[in-house]
Amino acid sequence: MLSHEDNAKLTRVGPGTPLGALFRRYWIPAAMTADVPEPGGAPARVKLLGEKLVVYRDPEGTLGLMKEHCPHRGASLFYGRNEVGGLRCLYHGWKMGGCGALLETPPEPASSPFTARLRHTAYKVREAGGIIWAYMGPAEAEPPFPRFPWLDLPAENLLPVKMYQHNNWLQGCEGDLDPAHPNYLHRDFQVDDRESWAAAGWQSIAMLMNDGAPEIICEETPYLMRVAAIRNTGDPATAYVRTTEWAAPFYAYIATGPHECQLFKAWQPIDDETCFTFYIHFDPAKPVDREGAYRNWGHQPTQPGWRTDHTLENRHFQDRSMMGHNFSGIVGAAIQDRAVQESMGFIYDRTQEHLGTSDRAVVFYRRLLLKLMDQLAAGHAAALPGLDPALDYRQRGSSVHMPRSRDWHEADAVLAALERGEALPALA
Ligand code: FES
Ligand SMILES: [Fe+2]
Incomplete structure (x- = not known):
């Protein structure tokens, strides 16, 4: 039997929870290769440790995993255009790169600080064994990929x-x-x-x-x-x-x-x-x-x-x-x-x-x-x-x-x- 407190600790996985923090120290399964089989194809929704994400394979075959909702006003990147280097939001054309960089914000003036200052949540991914793996922890603590x-x-x-x-x-x-x-x-x-x-x-x-x-x-x-x-x-x-x-x-x-x-x-x-x-x-x-x-x-x-x-x-x-x-x-x-x-x-x-x-x-x-x-x-x-x-x-x-x-x-x-x-x- 567990206390209420320990049961919560062992079952809650969202950001900021103790177990969520522990799981975010490891490479974990995020999707299947079959979820995004084609380069340049449709992104797939992924929910992982309580975070809403999208996974995609860009036209050159590079995988990306990023927060589902656009950093501008929240349209889902599930609908986004899949372009080389990242996803472009349908609503106003903002483009986010696989490493979380904000690459373009076309309606904004050239002097806009967004591309330099704003980052979109994105996670490292690896593909092996028919599975797309993610690391969601601190960048400085990235663990070795487990070579099963x-x-x-x-x-x-x-x-x-x-x-x-x-x-x-x-x-x-x-x-x-x-x-x-x-x-x-x-x-x-x-x-x-x-x-x-x-x-x-x-x-x-x-x-x-x-x-x-x-x-x-x-x-x-x-x-x-x-x-x-x-x-x-x-x-x-x-x-x-x-x-x-x-x-x-x-x-x-x-x-x-x-x-x-x-x-x-x-x-x-x-x-x-x-x-x-x-x-x-x-x-x-x-x-x-x-x-x-x-x-x-x-x-x-x-x-x-x-x-x-x-x-x-x-x-x-x-x-x-x-x-x-x-x-x-x-x-x-x-x-x-x-x-x-x-x-x-x-x-x-x-x-x-x-x-x-x-x-x-x-x-x-x-x-x-x-x-x-x-x-x-x-x-x-x-x-x-x-x-x-x-x-x-x-x-x-x-x-x-x-x-x-x-x-x-x-x-x-x-x-x-x-x-x-x-x-x-x-x-x-
Ligand atoms: S909501 Fe995505 S570009 Fe405006
Ligand atoms: Fe069993």
């Missing part, structure tokens, strides 16, 4: 999915921090889980169904944190270990097994009450099975809103006649997650919750974020996790069976050995 290894994969080895959710970002993120919920929410007990999940390449999700009360262990890392979920198997000498690697502020590598298509998760807080969830399916060795991913996760939204038709009003198309074999009666793991997360209300009142041992990672993450917000407010930004240029960002979540006698930290080594084809890896 999947960013460099060929397009066929990568399936980046963005989906709208009508709930606060933390409700969503806490799903990624919750190793026990798949045994219930994502269970399909007539069609054998081993068949339905494994057939689509998700062997590791099928395997976790054996034990619905995992032991959960958390620890801090230079990136942010790591979570291990350790499950019983049919053999008392063998544990099923799943690790999730987290990078600040809300990136997670979900546990996957040897040669399995991997999953990176990210969140885009749109404002306090809505967010986009990102599922990045990737496989360094082979093309991603797109149809399989859409079928199992159900996350195939339509542009431009990146929404699916599922809502609270239509109960996410829950079909109670299916509940004899499908725990939730809802099709698709991403929709099952969204149904419970949206059902909690736009911003869940965490003074009402009753946390148990299965919520250990949720609690650990909240405490860590509260600590980091205090650290930043106290002027210790340099010590924030994930910002050290020496970090190589080669993380991975591991899903392996291993001897109970071994330290779970060896899960990565076991996975690497299995991928090399060693049946019984030699461990440290």
Whole structure:
């Protein structure tokens, strides 16, 4: 349970809020490449951390991200002319550059101080992995761009999915921090889980169904944190270990097994009450099975809103006649997650919750974020996790069976050995 004060601190992301300040120290997802596919094409509206923005790709292909409303009298630059070097407002022709410079104010006399003195809010952007990333923090504190290894994969080895959710970002993120919920929410007990999940390449999700009360262990890392979920198997000498690697502020590598298509998760807080969830399916060795991913996760939204038709009003198309074999009666793991997360209300009142041992990672993450917000407010930004240029960002979540006698930290080594084809890896 959280106090009202801490719940507000962990959920409010606008300018001037402690969490907003923390998120503005990192590169975060702002849009998809597909939002502005054509040079010189239409700008797209973006709301990010409560700020109304537009993203555009100028006729020479340069991306820009700036405040939506014109600094003159506020017309939306969503309608603006897309010109080389910036956007020109339709109303009176003011032109704003991607770096925030006011380039032209044609109705004003040549002596006007506007172009020299006035600046428009604009943010740095990078494009990688089908995603447009933004840095919204102080210019002097710009962090290194996190070189997640999947960013460099060929397009066929990568399936980046963005989906709208009508709930606060933390409700969503806490799903990624919750190793026990798949045994219930994502269970399909007539069609054998081993068949339905494994057939689509998700062997590791099928395997976790054996034990619905995992032991959960958390620890801090230079990136942010790591979570291990350790499950019983049919053999008392063998544990099923799943690790999730987290990078600040809300990136997670979900546990996957040897040669399995991997999953990176990210969140885009749109404002306090809505967010986009990102599922990045990737496989360094082979093309991603797109149809399989859409079928199992159900996350195939339509542009431009990146929404699916599922809502609270239509109960996410829950079909109670299916509940004899499908725990939730809802099709698709991403929709099952969204149904419970949206059902909690736009911003869940965490003074009402009753946390148990299965919520250990949720609690650990909240405490860590509260600590980091205090650290930043106290002027210790340099010590924030994930910002050290020496970090190589080669993380991975591991899903392996291993001897109970071994330290779970060896899960990565076991996975690497299995991928090399060693049946019984030699461990440290
Ligand atoms: S409102 Fe944009 S130029 Fe006047
Ligand atoms: Fe889930």
